[in-house]
Amino acid sequence: MEAPSFTFLWGFFCLSLTLTVLQLVSANSEGDALYTLRRSLSDSDNVLQSWDPTLVNPCTWFHVTCNQDNRVTRVDLGNSNLSGHLVPELGRLEHLQYLELYKNNIQGTIPPELGNLKSLVSLDLYNNNISGTIPPSLGKLKSLVFLRLNDNRLTGPIPRELAGISSLKVVDVSNNDLCGTIPTSGPFEHIPLSNFANNPRLEGPELLGLASYDTNCS
Numbered sequence: 682m683e684a685p686s687f688t689f690l691w692g693f694f695c696l697s698l699t700l701t702v703l704q705l706v707s708a709n710s711e712g713d714a715l716y717t718l719r720r721s722l723s724d725s726d727n728v729l730q731s732w733d734p735t736l737v738n739p740c741t742w743f744h745v746t747c748n749q750d751n752r753v754t755r756v757d758l759g760n761s762n763l764s765g766h767l768v769p770e771l772g773r774l775e776h777l778q779y780l781e782l783y784k785n786n787i788q789g790t791i792p793p794e795l796g797n798l799k800s801l802v803s804l805d806l807y808n809n810n811i812s813g814t815i816p817p818s819l820g821k822l823k824s825l826v827f828l829r830l831n832d833n834r835l836t837g838p839i840p841r842e843l844a845g846i847s848s849l850k851v852v853d854v855s856n857n858d859l860c861g862t863i864p865t866s867g868p869f870e871h872i873p874l875s876n877f878a879n880n881p882r883l884e885g886p887e888l889l890g891l892a893s894y895d896t897n898c899s
Contacts, residue, residue, distance in 0.1 A: 711753045712739040714770040722765035722787075728758065752776040759805065760784040767811075772797035783829065784808040791830075796821040803827040807853065810834060815854070817842045825849055831876070832856040838895040839883075844869055855879050860898040862887035 716734040724730075731743045740747035746755035753774050764786040771780070772794025778801060787809040795804070796818025803826060804819070811833040819828070820842025828843070831853040838861035839854065849868035853876040860882035863869070877883055882897045 709738065711774055712736070714768075714773040715739050715742070715745065715753070715756070717768050717770040721768050722763045724761075724763055726762045728761045728763070746779075748776060754800075755779040755781070757781045758785070763787065766790075767792050767795075769794040771795060774798060776800050778802045778824075779805075781805045782809070786810055788812070790814075791816055791819075791835075793818040795819065798822060799824065801825055805829045806833065808832045812836065814838075815840055815843075815859075819843060820845055822846060823848065827851045829853045830857070835859060837861075838898055839864055843867075852876060859883045861895040 712734060716732060719729045719732045722729070728744065731741070732739070733742070738747070738751045739745050739753060740751050744757045745753055746757070748754050754776055755778060757779065759781045760783065762785065763782070766787060766789030767782075769792040771792060775798065777798050780795075780798070780801065781803065783805045784807070787806070788811065790813030791806065791811060793816040796816060799822070801822050802824055804822070805827065807829040808831070811830075812835065814837035815830065815835060817840040819825075820840060823846060825846050826848050828849060829851065832855070835854065835857040837859065839859060841864060843849065843852070844864050844867035846868060852869070852872045855876055856879045859880040862884045863874070863877050863886045865886045874886075884897060
Protein backbone atom coordinates (compact mmCIF):
# COMPACT_ATOMS: atom_id res chain seq x y z
CA MET A 682 0.00 0.00 0.00
CA GLU A 683 1.47 3.34 -1.07
CA ALA A 684 2.09 6.08 1.48
CA PRO A 685 -0.03 9.21 1.03
CA SER A 686 1.64 11.66 -1.29
CA PHE A 687 3.08 14.93 -0.07
CA THR A 688 0.52 16.80 -2.18
CA PHE A 689 -2.35 14.94 -0.52
CA LEU A 690 -0.98 15.55 2.97
CA TRP A 691 -0.37 19.21 2.23
CA GLY A 692 -3.90 19.59 0.88
CA PHE A 693 -5.36 17.90 3.96
CA PHE A 694 -3.30 20.16 6.22
CA CYS A 695 -4.45 23.28 4.38
CA LEU A 696 -8.09 22.20 4.58
CA SER A 697 -7.82 21.49 8.31
CA LEU A 698 -6.11 24.84 8.87
CA THR A 699 -8.80 26.65 6.89
CA LEU A 700 -11.60 25.01 8.89
CA THR A 701 -9.83 25.88 12.14
CA VAL A 702 -9.39 29.50 11.08
CA LEU A 703 -13.05 29.72 10.04
CA GLN A 704 -14.12 28.38 13.46
CA LEU A 705 -11.90 30.92 15.20
CA VAL A 706 -13.24 33.77 13.07
CA SER A 707 -16.83 32.71 13.82
CA ALA A 708 -16.09 32.42 17.54
CA ASN A 709 -14.40 35.83 17.53
CA SER A 710 -17.36 37.37 15.70
CA GLU A 711 -19.69 35.99 18.36
CA GLY A 712 -17.38 37.24 21.08
CA ASP A 713 -17.41 40.69 19.47
CA ALA A 714 -21.22 40.64 19.40
CA LEU A 715 -21.46 39.70 23.07
CA TYR A 716 -18.83 42.25 24.05
CA THR A 717 -20.88 44.91 22.24
CA LEU A 718 -23.79 43.85 24.45
CA ARG A 719 -21.59 44.12 27.53
CA ARG A 720 -20.56 47.66 26.61
CA SER A 721 -24.23 48.65 26.24
CA LEU A 722 -25.12 47.42 29.74
CA SER A 723 -24.50 48.79 33.21
CA ASP A 724 -23.32 45.90 35.39
CA SER A 725 -23.37 47.00 39.02
CA ASP A 726 -22.87 43.45 40.33
CA ASN A 727 -19.95 42.65 37.97
CA VAL A 728 -21.64 39.54 36.57
CA LEU A 729 -19.96 40.26 33.21
CA GLN A 730 -16.47 40.67 34.64
CA SER A 731 -15.21 37.51 32.88
CA TRP A 732 -16.29 38.76 29.43
CA ASP A 733 -12.75 39.42 28.17
CA PRO A 734 -12.62 40.30 24.46
CA THR A 735 -8.93 39.33 24.22
CA LEU A 736 -9.71 35.61 24.65
CA VAL A 737 -9.91 33.36 21.57
CA ASN A 738 -13.65 32.79 22.02
CA PRO A 739 -16.36 33.60 24.58
CA CYS A 740 -16.88 29.99 25.65
CA THR A 741 -15.03 30.44 28.95
CA TRP A 742 -17.07 33.49 29.91
CA PHE A 743 -19.49 33.10 32.80
CA HIS A 744 -23.17 32.91 31.78
CA VAL A 745 -22.26 31.81 28.22
CA THR A 746 -22.63 28.22 26.97
CA CYS A 747 -21.12 26.89 23.73
CA ASN A 748 -21.47 23.71 21.69
CA GLN A 749 -18.62 21.38 20.73
CA ASP A 750 -17.70 23.70 17.85
CA ASN A 751 -17.27 26.64 20.22
CA ARG A 752 -20.39 28.39 18.93
CA VAL A 753 -22.55 30.21 21.47
CA THR A 754 -25.81 28.40 22.25
CA ARG A 755 -26.94 30.04 25.51
CA VAL A 756 -26.72 33.45 27.17
CA ASP A 757 -28.06 33.25 30.74
CA LEU A 758 -28.26 36.69 32.33
CA GLY A 759 -31.66 36.55 34.01
CA ASN A 760 -32.07 38.41 37.32
CA SER A 761 -28.58 39.90 37.10
CA ASN A 762 -29.30 43.53 38.03
CA LEU A 763 -28.34 44.75 34.56
CA SER A 764 -29.52 47.98 32.96
CA GLY A 765 -28.95 49.46 29.52
CA HIS A 766 -30.21 48.30 26.14
CA LEU A 767 -30.03 45.40 23.71
CA VAL A 768 -27.85 45.63 20.59
CA PRO A 769 -28.47 44.55 16.97
CA GLU A 770 -25.20 42.61 17.00
CA LEU A 771 -26.97 39.87 18.96
CA GLY A 772 -28.42 38.82 15.62
CA ARG A 773 -25.00 37.40 14.69
CA LEU A 774 -25.30 34.53 17.20
CA GLU A 775 -26.70 32.15 14.60
CA HIS A 776 -26.44 29.05 16.83
CA LEU A 777 -28.02 30.70 19.88
CA GLN A 778 -30.88 28.66 21.35
CA TYR A 779 -31.58 30.45 24.65
CA LEU A 780 -31.48 34.21 25.24
CA GLU A 781 -32.34 34.72 28.92
CA LEU A 782 -32.35 38.37 30.01
CA TYR A 783 -35.44 38.42 32.23
CA LYS A 784 -35.83 40.39 35.48
CA ASN A 785 -33.34 43.15 34.80
CA ASN A 786 -33.79 46.85 34.00
CA ILE A 787 -33.14 46.70 30.28
CA GLN A 788 -34.56 49.66 28.37
CA GLY A 789 -34.87 50.65 24.73
CA THR A 790 -36.36 48.46 22.03
CA ILE A 791 -36.14 44.85 20.82
CA PRO A 792 -33.69 44.83 17.88
CA PRO A 793 -35.32 43.48 14.68
CA GLU A 794 -32.04 41.62 14.10
CA LEU A 795 -33.09 39.08 16.73
CA GLY A 796 -35.18 37.64 13.92
CA ASN A 797 -31.90 36.29 12.45
CA LEU A 798 -31.46 33.84 15.35
CA LYS A 799 -32.72 30.86 13.37
CA SER A 800 -31.85 28.34 16.12
CA LEU A 801 -33.55 30.24 18.95
CA VAL A 802 -35.81 28.14 21.18
CA SER A 803 -36.40 30.56 24.07
CA LEU A 804 -36.55 34.37 24.12
CA ASP A 805 -37.11 35.55 27.70
CA LEU A 806 -37.12 39.34 28.10
CA TYR A 807 -39.88 39.59 30.71
CA ASN A 808 -39.78 41.93 33.71
CA ASN A 809 -37.68 44.65 32.17
CA ASN A 810 -38.38 48.19 30.99
CA ILE A 811 -38.38 47.53 27.25
CA SER A 812 -40.44 49.84 25.03
CA GLY A 813 -41.33 50.09 21.35
CA THR A 814 -43.04 47.42 19.29
CA ILE A 815 -42.63 43.66 18.97
CA PRO A 816 -40.62 43.28 15.72
CA PRO A 817 -42.46 41.35 12.98
CA SER A 818 -39.06 39.82 12.16
CA LEU A 819 -39.48 37.54 15.19
CA GLY A 820 -41.84 35.59 12.95
CA LYS A 821 -38.73 34.18 11.23
CA LEU A 822 -37.79 32.27 14.40
CA LYS A 823 -39.14 28.92 13.20
CA SER A 824 -37.61 26.96 16.13
CA LEU A 825 -39.04 29.23 18.83
CA VAL A 826 -40.97 27.53 21.64
CA PHE A 827 -40.99 30.14 24.44
CA LEU A 828 -41.64 33.86 23.87
CA ARG A 829 -42.02 35.73 27.16
CA LEU A 830 -42.15 39.51 26.87
CA ASN A 831 -44.52 40.23 29.75
CA ASP A 832 -44.09 43.08 32.25
CA ASN A 833 -42.45 45.62 29.97
CA ARG A 834 -43.66 48.81 28.23
CA LEU A 835 -44.24 47.38 24.76
CA THR A 836 -46.69 49.09 22.41
CA GLY A 837 -48.26 48.38 19.03
CA PRO A 838 -50.07 45.27 17.79
CA ILE A 839 -49.06 41.65 18.23
CA PRO A 840 -47.34 40.82 14.91
CA ARG A 841 -49.37 38.32 12.89
CA GLU A 842 -46.09 36.86 11.66
CA LEU A 843 -45.85 35.08 15.03
CA ALA A 844 -48.88 32.96 14.12
CA GLY A 845 -46.71 31.23 11.52
CA ILE A 846 -44.36 29.70 14.11
CA SER A 847 -45.75 26.19 14.48
CA SER A 848 -43.28 25.29 17.25
CA LEU A 849 -44.47 28.10 19.55
CA LYS A 850 -45.96 26.73 22.80
CA VAL A 851 -45.73 29.62 25.28
CA VAL A 852 -46.45 33.28 24.53
CA ASP A 853 -46.80 35.80 27.37
CA VAL A 854 -47.19 39.50 26.58
CA SER A 855 -49.25 40.47 29.63
CA ASN A 856 -48.67 43.75 31.46
CA ASN A 857 -47.64 45.92 28.53
CA ASP A 858 -49.45 48.59 26.47
CA LEU A 859 -50.21 46.54 23.35
CA CYS A 860 -53.14 47.39 21.09
CA GLY A 861 -55.26 45.71 18.46
CA THR A 862 -56.71 42.24 18.81
CA ILE A 863 -55.42 38.91 20.12
CA PRO A 864 -54.47 36.46 17.35
CA THR A 865 -56.43 33.21 17.23
CA SER A 866 -54.70 31.22 14.49
CA GLY A 867 -51.79 28.79 14.58
CA PRO A 868 -50.15 28.44 18.00
CA PHE A 869 -52.34 31.20 19.45
CA GLU A 870 -55.29 28.80 19.50
CA HIS A 871 -53.89 27.28 22.69
CA ILE A 872 -52.47 30.33 24.50
CA PRO A 873 -54.59 31.26 27.57
CA LEU A 874 -56.15 34.74 27.58
CA SER A 875 -54.40 35.48 30.88
CA ASN A 876 -51.13 35.69 28.92
CA PHE A 877 -52.51 38.83 27.23
CA ALA A 878 -53.97 40.47 30.35
CA ASN A 879 -53.38 44.04 31.51
CA ASN A 880 -52.91 45.60 28.09
CA PRO A 881 -55.61 48.31 28.34
CA ARG A 882 -55.83 48.88 24.55
CA LEU A 883 -55.73 45.20 23.58
CA GLU A 884 -59.11 43.83 22.58
CA GLY A 885 -60.38 40.27 22.84
CA PRO A 886 -59.66 37.46 20.37
CA GLU A 887 -60.01 38.69 16.81
CA LEU A 888 -63.02 37.74 14.75
CA LEU A 889 -61.34 37.00 11.44
CA GLY A 890 -62.57 39.23 8.65
CA LEU A 891 -64.72 41.42 10.89
CA ALA A 892 -62.19 43.86 12.33
CA SER A 893 -58.69 45.07 11.59
CA TYR A 894 -56.14 43.37 13.81
CA ASP A 895 -54.50 46.73 14.63
CA THR A 896 -57.66 48.45 15.84
CA ASN A 897 -57.06 50.93 18.71
CA CYS A 898 -53.44 51.37 17.58
CA SER A 899 -53.74 54.84 16.06
